[in-house]
Amino acid sequence: MKPIGAVVIILDRDNKVLILKRPKWVQWGSSQWAFPGGKLEEGENPEEAAIRETREETSLKINNLQRFTATHDVPVISYWTRSYQGEIKIDHEHDEWTWVDRDGIEKYNLAPQVLEMYDWVLNHGK
Numbered sequence: 001m002k003p004i005g006a007v008v009i010i011l012d013r014d015n016k017v018l019i020l021k022r023p024k025w026v027q028w029g030s031s032q033w034a035f036p037g038g039k040l041e042e043g044e045n046p047e048e049a050a051i052r053e054t055r056e057e058t059s060l061k062i063n064n065l066q067r068f069t070a071t072h073d074v075p076v077i078s079y080w081t082r083s084y085q086g087e088i089k090i091d092h093e094h095d096e097w098t099w100v101d102r103d104g105i106e107k108y109n110l111a112p113q114v115l116e117m118y119d120w121v122l123n124h125g126k
Contacts, residue, residue, distance in 0.1 A: 006047070006053065006076060007076055008078075010082075011082050012082070017100060018036070020033065020035070022093070023095045032111040035117070038056075047077075066079060067079055068125070
């Protein structure tokens with residue numbers, strides 16, 4: 001199936017992950033915490049979409065993306081990285097943001113597959 005979107009897991013040097021809180025008015029993930037990402041635009045490949053969406057949603061410039069396989073309800077390509085620059089400034093598609101570690105993430109109202117994807121990267125991402 002052709003991918004329609006991309007998602008990015010961004011880790012800091014302490015293995016904390018960046019999550020963003022979706023507002024109540026959005027269709028997918030209403031009031032839930034998720035990773036940066038979104039739909040591909042015309043002529044864009046998944047990695048380009050991942051970079052663009054992350055920049056739009058967080059103002060971060062990311063690189064050195066590592067693709068990994070994750071199970072999604074829709075055809076989305078997953079990436080992770082520890083390479084980012086800039087200060088976080090979220091867009092109108094999100095209400096809040098935070099860096100959270102594995103011990104604290106389960107306290108958040110997470111979107112589907114967020115915890116499983118974070119665990120996979122912690123266990124396999126080097």
